[in-house]
């Protein structure tokens with residue numbers, strides 16, 4: 428059904444080489460508003476590279492990226508974030524001594540161009556603090572809001588990464604293995620949170636655990652050797668012979 432919706436992010440013939448290695452090969456994808464898409468593929472298929480091209484961390488050799496109707500191919504990472512395209516921050520960029528409430532408040536202030544005014548009395552940041560708390564609450568982190576981040580269980584630290592990304596008010600959220608390092612029995616809970624994010628946010632996530640992918644993705648993009656092998660509904664991906672061959676003998680179960 429989501430496919431009837433407005434396309435928020437689109438790439439057209441996106442290509443990238445590292446030396447002689449074609450890591451992204453004419454990738455064309457379209458994310459509808461509110462989607463929950465998974466990007467899967469064997470190790471080295473080019474999944475992270477594709478995310479890095481979309482966010483602007485890497486420059487494509489050719490092709491284009493559109494956010495809404497705007498061509499953002501030449502835009503900086505920060506300009507893309509301001510336009511509503513963001514990814515989760517890696518764990519080592521969290522501030523271990525800040526509380527989630529302080530960190531998300533800072534992110535809200537940053538979005539509003541007020542991060543340099545933190546010397547002002549707390550009362551001057553009331554709206555930012557309220558928004559930060561509401562964001563934490565919405566993803567189940569209210570009880571952890573005032574504890575130092577370094578004392579939080581790993582699963583909650585990964586949720587904080589999502590809260591920090593939400594503070595940028597994304598239209599598109601790219602999640603590169605959001606449950607990496609989280610015990611298997613906790614990763615489903617983390618994906619429940621991702622599934623329940625506001626319905627106008629489009630989500631593309633990379634995930635290796637096929638049980639999680641089939642449970643939470645509305646549609647799956649299969650990347651092989653830098654190119655899209657198949658984009659389809661979970662059931663079609665599960666039964667596709669080519670996908671089975673790609674994963675066969677690699678320890679994955681599709």
Ligand SMILES: Nc1ncnc2c1ncn2[C@@H]1O[C@H](COP(=O)(O)OP(=O)(O)OP(=O)(O)O)[C@@H](O)[C@H]1O
Pocket residue numbers: 445448450468469470471472473474475476477
């Ligand atoms: N900066 C780089 N310079 C040269 N080669 C690179 C660079 N980054 C990635 N590669 C190579 O590009 C290919 C794709 O890497 P990428 O990390 O995008 O794959 P992936 O699908 O995300 O893999 P994984 O599932 O293992 O994380 C790999 O062969 C990798 O070794």
